[in-house]
Amino acid sequence: MTHWPLIAGQVFNGFSVASLYVLAALGLALSFGLMRVINMAHGEMLMLGGYLAYLTLQVVPGPLGILAAMPVAFLGAAAVGAVLETTLIKRLSARPLDTLLATWGVSLILQQAARNIFGAIGVDVRAPEWLNHAYTVPSGLLEGLTIPATRLFILAVAFAVMGALGLLLARTRIGLLVRAVNQDRGMAAAAGINVRAVDLSVFCLGTGIAGLAGVVLALLGPVTPNVGQSYVVPAFLVVVLGGLGSLKGTAIASLIVGLFSALVQILVDVSLAQVLLLLFVIGFIQFRPQGVVAVRSRALDA
């Protein structure tokens, strides 16, 4: 009976890791659905968000600094996203594999810049007092299970972002335009929608969310120049598992990846968990090559 708290703890960890993956993958999945490009520098948007949180906390110390950091990181990462989209991705959008390589170059440059500005060791963002404690289950089946407040905060942020994005896509005019371009680019353009503007705003929205994820990430550990890399590869797998440009697919796929990693880590170490996750993904596409939620078939993607 003593292993119940461990399993429940890992399930909870799975959910909190999944909420980070969903924040990291939403931007990737949305712009991939729309433009068929993968931004390899997306991980560096997480990193940027983390460093912006660090800088904001230098200016606004106090308990509410972290809340001030969130809009700063969102806008900062979105602005960098806008520059990236207009200078590079726009030119390459017809060549998805080349976009991948070019944005990888951008990612190298951003990482090295962070290393030169902030140092290779990384900076610490201290969680404010109101997040710096943990709840422990006092008795019962799950006795001893400890839930840190930061992890609950991450879950709350992920739910808030997904809720807001869901409303934006389903209820607003902007969302209508995004859905139209996502369904049929040519037809949307013919109906007078400014397809380029939709591309740009979705891309910025995605990088902004990644910046937000960076703030949350900074609460868990030091912000280093490579911090984005460790989260972005699982986020890519989320994109492979999820459907094209589907919010629901991305959420479910993040949950699958997060829970799978957390649960197999009860039995094996982190590195083997990575191998098993990869095998799981390859196994999964044997049954559902189109992803969790299929907006369109992938089979005839040209």
Place this chain on the structure above:
Amino acid sequence: MDMSMRKETPLPGLLPGVALGRPLALSLAVVALAALAPWLVSAYELNLLARFLAMALLAMGLVLVWGQGGVLSLGQGVFFGLGGYAIAMHMKLAALADGDLPDFMVWSGLDALPWWWVPFKSPLVAILGVVLVPGALAALFSWAVFRRRVGGVYFALITQALALAFATLLISQQPSTGGFNGLTDFQTLMGVELGTPAAAHGLYWLTLALVVGVFVALRALMASRYGLLLRAIRDGENRIRFLGYDPTPFKVVAFTIGAVLAGLAGALFTLHAGVVSPALVGVVPSIEMVIWVAVGGRNSLAGAVAGTLAVNLAKDGVSSAFPDLWLYALGLVFVLVVTLLPGGLAGLVADAGATPWGKRLKSFIVGGSK
């Protein structure tokens, strides 16, 4: 064979249909010069050249996989590493008396050889392993993905996850893989003392011979009906499917050949460098391998060799003098080559060949025809 095949426009740097006259003489001159390198350059430079030529084998494989097949692999480092570790494991075991364990295993407190090390005592198994292990893994992996028609960006992302998983696994299984330090300190290979000038020259010539052999073989493969279909799949997979072909085996074969060449490259590199470690096989080195080919020209075998030599020479020069600068330079190369120079150096040469002066030069090299 049939007329339709002849109408294909020549690939840059490949020039099928050009009469083999002076170009052949030119290539022979380049190879002869390379063969004389042991007497022309210092021992250190020869070692560098040998490493880069080994990497060029992998690069030529990427021409087939990426340039011709349109399949971007961000995980070539995995196959490079498998080849390197296969030969390194054998050399570790060959240096030991019966029943002894490699030093790092003793330090980690292992008391028996892991079962998957045992076959590598035999040199034959090790040499076959260099080719068969990467080949089998690549065939199985790519077949599982391609048969469900998952390709393009998805495939690239999955191969990157493969590179990450492989490198982390090597580091974390320290007692049986040597961990972060990898395997090093080799003395002999099949009774030949490594580290003597004669062994260095012999290995260099072996590498050069393999580069020439693979160049000729891949050139023939690309000019064959298989090569034509591979390019057709790259340019319009669905059209080929509607014509009644199944694209999967074509892509699996290309990916497997690329992996086998990567394994060979890894084994030779390990012999030249005297070390194989996770730092050579992970996500970053794997994507760097793609940039060698992008710089040289993704459709040109000669370009891939030239690109590998150029990028690695630059890396050797810049990163030892200004380590910080190298990553900026590499990042910039990624961006600029892909946006401005998708044909790479080979494309640049082909463009230069189209100018009036270039045409004169070309007719001089190629021979009398206009």
